[in-house]
Amino acid sequence: MNQRNRLSNQANLSNKSSQKGSVTLPLSQTLSCHVKDFEPVSLSNKTLCLPTYQKRKIKNQLSLLFAGFALVFGLSFLVLILYKLLVSGFAAMLTMPIFSADTPAGMDIGGLRNAIVGSLMMTGLALGVGVPIGIMAGVYLAEFAQGSWLGKTTRFMNDILLSAPSIIIGLFVFTLMVHGRGFSGWAGACALALIVIPIVVRTTENMLNLVPDTLREATYALGAPKWKLVGYVTLRSAKAGILTGVLLAFARIFGETAPLLFTAMNNQYFSLNMGAPMANLPNAIYQLAQQPYENAQQLAWAGALLVTLAVLGLNMLARLLGKERY
Numbered sequence: 001m002n003q004r005n006r007l008s009n010q011a012n013l014s015n016k017s018s019q020k021g022s023v024t025l026p027l028s029q030t031l032s033c034h035v036k037d038f039e040p041v042s043l044s045n046k047t048l049c050l051p052t053y054q055k056r057k058i059k060n061q062l063s064l065l066f067a068g069f070a071l072v073f074g075l076s077f078l079v080l081i082l083y084k085l086l087v088s089g090f091a092a093m094l095t096m097p098i099f100s101a102d103t104p105a106g107m108d109i110g111g112l113r114n115a116i117v118g119s120l121m122m123t124g125l126a127l128g129v130g131v132p133i134g135i136m137a138g139v140y141l142a143e144f145a146q147g148s149w150l151g152k153t154t155r156f157m158n159d160i161l162l163s164a165p166s167i168i169i170g171l172f173v174f175t176l177m178v179h180g181r182g183f184s185g186w187a188g189a190c191a192l193a194l195i196v197i198p199i200v201v202r203t204t205e206n207m208l209n210l211v212p213d214t215l216r217e218a219t220y221a222l223g224a225p226k227w228k229l230v231g232y233v234t235l236r237s238a239k240a241g242i243l244t245g246v247l248l249a250f251a252r253i254f255g256e257t258a259p260l261l262f263t264a265m266n267n268q269y270f271s272l273n274m275g276a277p278m279a280n281l282p283n284a285i286y287q288l289a290q291q292p293y294e295n296a297q298q299l300a301w302a303g304a305l306l307v308t309l310a311v312l313g314l315n316m317l318a319r320l321l322g323k324e325r326y
Contacts, residue, residue, distance in 0.1 A: 090305065095298075112281065114268075114269060114271065116306070119281045122192060122278065123253055125185075126253055127196060127250060130192075130196030130197045133200075137201045140154070142209055143226075143234065158202065161197070166256050166259050167259070170259035170262035173187050173262070177263070187263035188264030189274070192253040192256065195249070203244065211234050244321045251315055254307065265277040285300045288300035
């Protein structure tokens with residue numbers, strides 16, 4: 001009797017709920033509807049018991065749709081920029097003496113020989129100064145300065161220099177070397193070297209920290225001193241990563257404009273004198289793009305294409321070298 005009464009009460013409750021407009025599930029599905037696995041969802045004024053994984057699946061699909069839209073939106077602008085750069089840059093390179101003439105004056109037809117040579121000279125000198133200092137500082141931080149106050153201070157100052165805007169570095173070098181003396185290629189190379197140093201320091205330290213300690217322990221077990229451990233074991237093991245950092249630093253400074261604007265300025269003529277204002281690609285592009293002449297603007301597009309191809313090539317080379325395991 002009690003069981004019949006319970007079943008009749010359940011039937012009455014189901015009839016009342018159906019009259020109110022709600023949907024009920026069969027008894028087998030109702031019993032499997034646990035709090036941990038299902039949550040009530042309101043849909044068209046009807047209370048349904050949907051699985052949680054279905055809700056997560058819907059959220060996942062919406063998130064993927066939004067991420068895909070953001071990807072297409074961002075890449076569309078990049079493709080448009082590269083398309084315009086390739087079309088205008090290649091057209092100028094095919095019709096103008098880019099590598100055999102210097103920057104022109106006015107409406108004359110010219111090239112970028114002086115700017116290319118000046119950029120290579122200053123970036124090469126900056127790498128020659130900044131790379132050895134950065135590698136030695138990175139070796140000190142990774143191998144000799146564990147927990148010391150000098151190591152912590154050096155690492156902190158390197159982080160500040162790494163995040164400092166390049167224009168601040170240019171103003172600093174302008175105050176030290178240009179003010180009262182004049183613009184020069186030496187000042188431009190010094191500003192670029194200050195940008196190279198923190199990049200190489202960070203890369204060298206990180207690559208040396210990735211070298212397994214077992215190599216160090218095996219070297220010490222053979223009775224080798226510390227300088228042999230660093231020179232013949234850790235640096236050789238991390239050489240691919242360190243070279244990657246050097247290439248990335250070179251790609252960074254090759255397109256810098258602000259530091260050279262305050263230090264090396266620009267030179268319309270071909271010159272190898274580092275003690276005088278020196279032509280460089282970033283400032284040449286900046287000045288040519290401001291001129292109203294069509295030839296100058298086409299030359300600016302060609303210079304922008306050269307800088308883009310150089311940076312892209314160096315980044316691709318750095319990625320290929322970074323895949324080497326040590």
